[in-house]
Amino acid sequence: xxxxxxxxxxxxxxxGQEVTLRCKPISGHxxxxxxxxxxxxxxxxxxxxxxxxxxDDSGMPEDRFSAKMPNASFSTLKIQPSxxxxxxxxxxxxxxxxxxxxxPGTRLTVL
Amino acid sequence: xxxxxxxxxxxxxxxxxxxxxxxxxxxxxxxxxxxxxKQPPSRQMILVIRQEAYKQQNATENRFSVNFQKAAKSxxxxxxxxxLGDTAMYFCAKxxxxxxxxxxxxxxSVRP
Numbered sequence: 001x002x003x004x005x006x007x008x009x010x011x012x013x014x015x016g017q018e019v020t021l022r023c024k025p026i027s028g029h030x031x032x033x034x035x036x037x038x039x040x041x042x043x044x045x046x047x048x049x050x051x052x053x054x055x056d057d058s059g060m061p062e063d064r065f066s067a068k069m070p071n072a073s074f075s076t077l078k079i080q081p082s083x084x085x086x087x088x089x090x091x092x093x094x095x096x097x098x099x100x101x102x103x104p105g106t107r108l109t110v111l
Numbered sequence: 112x113x114x115x116x117x118x119x120x121x122x123x124x125x126x127x128x129x130x131x132x133x134x135x136x137x138x139x140x141x142x143x144x145x146x147x148x149k150q151p152p153s154r155q156m157i158l159v160i161r162q163e164a165y166k167q168q169n170a171t172e173n174r175f176s177v178n179f180q181k182a183a184k185s186x187x188x189x190x191x192x193x194x195l196g197d198t199a200m201y202f203c204a205k206x207x208x209x210x211x212x213x214x215x216x217x218x219x220s221v222r223p
Contacts, residue, residue: 098209102155
């Protein structure tokens with residue numbers, strides 16, 4: 001298995017622009033998670049899905065953030081409009097039997 | 112709040128020696144899992160080892176083993192025969208109800 005796939009690996013954008021991060025979970029995993037990691041705040045859970053349905057989005061910082069999972073093999077995290085404080089590494093993870101496997105992350109820089 | 116505590120911010124070990132990373136946690140669940148994840152400079156989060164709370168036997172994965180003390184809510188990671196590639200940040204995590212709670216992590220440096 002290829003593991004969790006995320007794209008892009010690096011994204012540099014300007015404040016105000018829309019950013020879309022993509023994730024392909026491991027086949028057969030029924031949970032998908034989006035995390036954000038910064039030096040100041042560590043790892044934060046933003047939102048997670050079970051069988052493509054959002055279960056808990058209480059970690060989404062603002063209405064500027066949205067996430068979708070249209071099918072079992074694809075999810076997106078969108079930030080619109082982006083701000084410099086959104087600069088972070090964003091991880092997607094999928095799980096089976098309570099064990100989460102992480103993607104390589106997307107390093108987002110908002111100028 | 113459910114917490115995972117890693118009280119040591121950083122540690123250093125000589126190559127080929129053994130090092131133990133500490134972790135304590137708080138939980139109200141009877142059914143939960145414990146994990147150690149490794150994050151090298153590449154930033155990839157890599158699962159190192161997993162322990163089911165209902166199992167008394169300590170998990171082992173090659174050079175990595177845990178000391179799980181359920182009553183004390185302690186879950187330490189022992190790395191034997193440390194290698195330069197073990198240099199990374201290590202996160203302890205508790206899993207319950209499908210979610211993970213992470214500790215703040217510890218930076219481990221392996222000296223040649």
